[in-house]
Amino acid sequence: xxxxxxxxxxxxxxxxxxxxxxxxxxxxxxxxxxxxxxxxxxxxxxxxxxxxxxxxxxxxxxxxxxxxxxxxxxxxxxxxxxxxxxxxxxxxxxxxxxxxxxxxxxxxxxxxxxxxxxxxxxxxxxxxxxxxxxxxxxxxxxxxxxxxxxxxxxxxxxxxxxxxxxxxxxxxxxxxxxxxxxxxxxxxxxxxxxxxxxxxxxxxxxxxxxxxxxxxxxxxxxxxxxxxxxxxxxxxxxxxxxxxxxxxxxxxxxxxxxxxxxxxxxxxxxxxxxxxxxxxxxxxxxxxxxxxxxxxxxxxxxxxxxxxxxxxxxxxxxxxxxxxxxxxxxxxxxxxxxxxxxxxxxxxxxxxxxxxxxxxxxxxxxxxxxxxxxxxxxxxxxxxxxxxxxxxxxxxxxxxxxxxxxxxxxxxx
Amino acid sequence: xxxxxxxxxxxxxxxxxxxxxxxxxxxxxxxxxxxxxxxxxxxxxxxxxxxxxxxxxxxxxxxxxxxxxxxxxxxxxxxxxxxxxxxxxxxxxxxxxxxxxxxxxxxxxxxxxxxxxxxxxxxxxxxxxxxxxxxxxxxxxxxxxxxxxxxxxxxxxxxxxxxxxxxxxxxxxxxxxxxxxxxxxxxxxxxxxxxxxxxxxxxxxxxxxxxxxxxxxxxxxxxxxxxxxxxxxxxxxxxxxxxxxxxxxxxxxxxxxxxxxxxxxxxxxxxxxxxxxxxxxxxxxxxxxxxxxxxxxxxxxxxxxxxxxxxxxxxxxxxxxxxxxxxxxxxxxxxxxxxxxxxxxxxxxxxxxxxxxxxxxxxxxxxxxxxxxxxxxxxxxxxxxxxxxxxxxxxxxxxxxxxxxxxxxxxxxxxxxx
Numbered sequence: 001x002x003x004x005x006x007x008x009x010x011x012x013x014x015x016x017x018x019x020x021x022x023x024x025x026x027x028x029x030x031x032x033x034x035x036x037x038x039x040x041x042x043x044x045x046x047x048x049x050x051x052x053x054x055x056x057x058x059x060x061x062x063x064x065x066x067x068x069x070x071x072x073x074x075x076x077x078x079x080x081x082x083x084x085x086x087x088x089x090x091x092x093x094x095x096x097x098x099x100x101x102x103x104x105x106x107x108x109x110x111x112x113x114x115x116x117x118x119x120x121x122x123x124x125x126x127x128x129x130x131x132x133x134x135x136x137x138x139x140x141x142x143x144x145x146x147x148x149x150x151x152x153x154x155x156x157x158x159x160x161x162x163x164x165x166x167x168x169x170x171x172x173x174x175x176x177x178x179x180x181x182x183x184x185x186x187x188x189x190x191x192x193x194x195x196x197x198x199x200x201x202x203x204x205x206x207x208x209x210x211x212x213x214x215x216x217x218x219x220x221x222x223x224x225x226x227x228x229x230x231x232x233x234x235x236x237x238x239x240x241x242x243x244x245x246x247x248x249x250x251x252x253x254x255x256x257x258x259x260x261x262x263x264x265x266x267x268x269x270x271x272x273x274x275x276x277x278x279x280x281x282x283x284x285x286x287x288x289x290x291x292x293x294x295x296x297x298x299x300x301x302x303x304x305x306x307x308x309x310x311x312x313x314x315x316x317x318x319x320x321x322x323x324x325x326x327x328x329x330x331x332x333x334x335x336x337x338x339x340x341x342x343x344x345x346x347x348x349x350x351x352x353x354x355x356x357x358x359x360x361x362x363x364x365x366x367x368x369x370x371x372x373x374x375x376x377x378x379x380x381x382x383x384x385x386x387x388x389x390x391x392x393x394x395x396x397x398x399x400x401x402x403x404x405x406x407x408x409x410x411x412x413x
Numbered sequence: 414x415x416x417x418x419x420x421x422x423x424x425x426x427x428x429x430x431x432x433x434x435x436x437x438x439x440x441x442x443x444x445x446x447x448x449x450x451x452x453x454x455x456x457x458x459x460x461x462x463x464x465x466x467x468x469x470x471x472x473x474x475x476x477x478x479x480x481x482x483x484x485x486x487x488x489x490x491x492x493x494x495x496x497x498x499x500x501x502x503x504x505x506x507x508x509x510x511x512x513x514x515x516x517x518x519x520x521x522x523x524x525x526x527x528x529x530x531x532x533x534x535x536x537x538x539x540x541x542x543x544x545x546x547x548x549x550x551x552x553x554x555x556x557x558x559x560x561x562x563x564x565x566x567x568x569x570x571x572x573x574x575x576x577x578x579x580x581x582x583x584x585x586x587x588x589x590x591x592x593x594x595x596x597x598x599x600x601x602x603x604x605x606x607x608x609x610x611x612x613x614x615x616x617x618x619x620x621x622x623x624x625x626x627x628x629x630x631x632x633x634x635x636x637x638x639x640x641x642x643x644x645x646x647x648x649x650x651x652x653x654x655x656x657x658x659x660x661x662x663x664x665x666x667x668x669x670x671x672x673x674x675x676x677x678x679x680x681x682x683x684x685x686x687x688x689x690x691x692x693x694x695x696x697x698x699x700x701x702x703x704x705x706x707x708x709x710x711x712x713x714x715x716x717x718x719x720x721x722x723x724x725x726x727x728x729x730x731x732x733x734x735x736x737x738x739x740x741x742x743x744x745x746x747x748x749x750x751x752x753x754x755x756x757x758x759x760x761x762x763x764x765x766x767x768x769x770x771x772x773x774x775x776x777x778x779x780x781x782x783x784x785x786x787x788x789x790x791x792x793x794x795x796x797x798x799x800x801x802x803x804x805x806x807x808x809x810x811x812x813x814x815x816x817x818x819x820x821x822x823x824x825x826x827x828x829x830x831x
Contacts, residue, residue, distance in 0.1 A: 059642055063637075164577070167576060177786055208595070219776075327561040335636075368621050372617055
C-alpha cells in the first residue's frame with residue numbers, strides 16, 4: 001500500500017501542477033485529473049511517440065500523468081462546475097493552479113470554506129495576492145524572475161546570457177512544496193478533522209531554491225558571478241569540467257578531503273604514467289588542493305588533472321576516482337544514465353505496460369524508496385476521458401441517460 | 414509562534430526530528446520541517462562540525478561556529494545539541510533521544526550511521542514508530558553505494574547538468590549552485606510528511622532511502638522517454654537548446670539584453686495571441702505580417718533572425734519598464750533576477766513580506782526569507798534564528814531525557830557530550 005492510500009486528490013491544475021499531482025499519485029493517492037474538453041494542454045507538449053503529435057502520443061503526458069485517472073469536465077459550464085462540486089465533496093484534496101484574476105472557474109478560498117474537511121491547494125505563479133499575482137507566466141519566466149536562472153551561465157563566453165536549465169523546473173520545484181503542503185495538511189487534518197486553503201507561490205519557492213545566493217543577498221546584498229558548470233560565487237573560481245579522450249566531460253568538484261583518499265587518487269593517475277606534479281608535498285595539506293580558495297598550488301595540480309582526463313575515457317576516470325574516494329562524475333545525458341547498472345540494481349527504472357499499443361515502456365521511477373509504503377508508478381497515463389464514465393456514473397451515480405446529454409453538450413467527454 | 418486558538422498551531426506541531434544533517438541537502442529538508450512547526454534538534458559534534466558553520470558570509474565578523482549567515486539561513490527554527498556518537502555514552506544519549514522522537518534525518522555517506530550502530534534496524538529497536546530518512550548520493554543499496562557525491566556530482570550524473578547550456582558551447586552551463594541539494598531536501602520533506610500521515614493511520618514507521626541522483630533522474634522524464642520510446646539520444650538534436658524552448662514549441666522564447674551591464678529579460682510567446690500582443694507593444698507591428706514571423710512554424714524556422722531583431726529592440730531599454738509594458742499586454746515576460754533583486758527590487762516579494770527582520774545572538778539583526786507554503790488555518794513560522802552550537806544541551810538532556818545535573822557534568826567530562 002502507498003502512504004496516501006485512501007486519499008482522493010481532485011487535480012484541476014495545468015502544467016504548473018503536473019509534477020505535484022504525479023508525486024501524490026506515486027505516494028498512493030487516487031489522483032483524478034480533471035481535463036478541459038479537448039484535453040489538458042500537456043497533451044500538446046512533445047516529444048511525441050514516433051514524432052507524430054496527438055493527444056495520446058505526448059511523452060511529456062505519459063510521464064507526468066502516469067498513475068492518474070482522467071475525467072473530462074468543462075468547469076466553465078454550470079453543469080460541469082456542479083459535478084465538480086459533487087466530486088469535491090467526496091475528495092480530500094483539491095489542487096488548482098489558476099491565477100486569481102484570470103477567469104477562474106471557482107474561488108478556491110470559498111471552496112475550502114464550503115467543505116470543512118477539504119484541503120484546497122492553490123499552486124500559482126505568484127500566489128493569491130500582490131501586484132504580480134495575475135502576471136503572464138511561463139516556466140522559463142518563472143525561473144528568470146525567481147532567481148534560479150540568475151546563477152546559471154558562462155564566465156568563459158563573452159556576452160553569454162544567464163541560462164535556463166531545460167525541462168519544467170519551476171513546476172518541479174514548486175511541485176515539491178505543493179505535495180508537501182498536501183501531506184502536511186492531511187497529517188494535521190487527521191487530528192483536527194479540518195481542511196484549509198493553502199497558497200503556494202511558485203515565485204517564493206524559486207526564491208528559496210538558490211542556495212548561497214540567498215545568504216549573500218539577505219545579509220550582504222552581494223550578487224554572485226555566474227560561472228560555467230560550477231557554483232556562482234562572490235569571486236571567480238577554477239573550472240570543474242574537463243574534456244575526456246572519448247569526447248565527454250568529467251566534473252572534478254569533489255577534490256578529496258582526506259589524505260588517504262588524495263593519495264589513492266594520485267596513485268590511480270600515476271599508475272597511468274601521468275600526474276607527476278601531484279606528488280608535490282604541499283598538496284598533502286587538504287586546503288592546498290581545494291578549489292575556490294585561490295590556492296597557488298591548485299594551478300599545476302589542475303593542469304596535470306586536465307591532462308590525465310584528456311588522455312582517458314570518461315567512465316573509466318569516474319570509476320577510478322570514485323574508488324579512490326573522490327566525488328568526481330561523468331557528465332551524462334539522460335539516455336546515458338540508463339546504462340548504469342547501479343540504478344537498475346536499485347529498481348529505479350520501471351517498465352510500464354501500454355496495453356493498447358502492445359508495448360512496454362521504460363520510465364524513470366521514484367525519487368525515494370519507502371520501505372513500508374512503496375512508491376508506485378501506477379498505470380500508464382490515462383487516455384483522454386478514459387475514466388469519465390467510471391467517475392461520473394460509478395462514483396457520482398449518474399445514469400447513462402444523464403451522462404449522454406452532458407457529453408452531447410460538450411460538458412463531459 | 415502563532416496559534417493559541419485550537420487547531421491553529423503550525424501543522425507539524427508536536428513532531429520531533431533528530432537531525433544529523435549537514436552542508437545543504439539535509440538542512441534544506443529540516444528547515445522546511447522546522448518552518449512547518451516540527452521541533453528539529455540538530456545533533457552536532459565539535460570534532461566534525463558542519464562546514465557551513467564556517468562558510469561565508471559572516472556579516473558581523475568571522476567568529477564560527479555561530480557567525481555564519483549561510484548556516485543561519487539554512488538552520489532557522491532548529492535547536493542544537495553536541496554529542497559524540499562514537500563514545501558509548503554519547504551513542505546511548507542519541508538512542509534515548511530517538512525513543513522520544515518521531516523522525517531521524519541524516520545525509521552522511523551511506524555507511525556512517527551503520528558504523529555508529531544506528532542502522533534502521535537498530536533505530537527501530539529503540540523506537541518501532543521511527544521514520545528514518547537516509548539521504549545520500551547513491552542510496553544505501555546497489556553496487557555503487559559507497560560512491561560519494563556533492564550536489565554538482567549528482568547533477569552531472571543525473572543528466573541535469575548536460576541539459577542546461579548553449580548549443581554551440583564546448584561545455585554545459587549546468588546549474589550555478591547545488592540544485593539537487595535543495596531538491597533532495599524537498600524530496601525528503603515530501604516523503605517524511607507522507608510517512609507521518611501513514612503512521613497516524615497505521616501506527617507504523619519506516620525507512621526512506623533517498624538517492625540524490627535518483628531525485629535528479631526523476632526530473633528528466635520527457636528526455637528519457639524520447640530515448641526509451643523513440644530511440645533518440647539527447648545530444649542528437651542540438652541539445653541543450655540555450656534559452657529556447659524545445660517543448661512546448663514557442664517562439665520567441667529567449668533572453669534578450671536590456672539597458673545596463675549584464676541585464677536580461679526573458680520573453681516567451683507560446684500562442685499566436687501572445688505573439689500578436691508582443692508585436693503591438695514592440696513598435697514593430699510589421700513583424701506580425703512578415704512572412705518569416707507570421708506563424709509559429711515560420712518563427713521556429715527563422716528563430717535566429719527573430720531573436721536578433723527582438724534583441725536589437727530590447728537592447729538599451731530599461732528591463733523592468735519593458736517587463737511592465739509587455740505584462741500590460743499579457744505577454745509572458747520577466748527580467749532575470751538574482752538573489753539581491755529578490756531582496757531589494759522585487760515588488761511582489763515586498764508586497765508579500767517575503768523578507769522579515771529577525772535577531773540572532775551573534776549575527777544580530779538580519780533578514781530571513783519567506784515561507785513558501787501559506788496555510789490559512791495552521792500557519793508556518795520563521796521566528797527562531799539558527800542555533801548557536803549546543804544551545805539546547807540543557808533542554809534536551811535535562812528536560813527531555815531527564816538527566817540529573819551530576820550526570821550531565823559527568824558526560825561533559827568524559828567526552829560523550831561535545
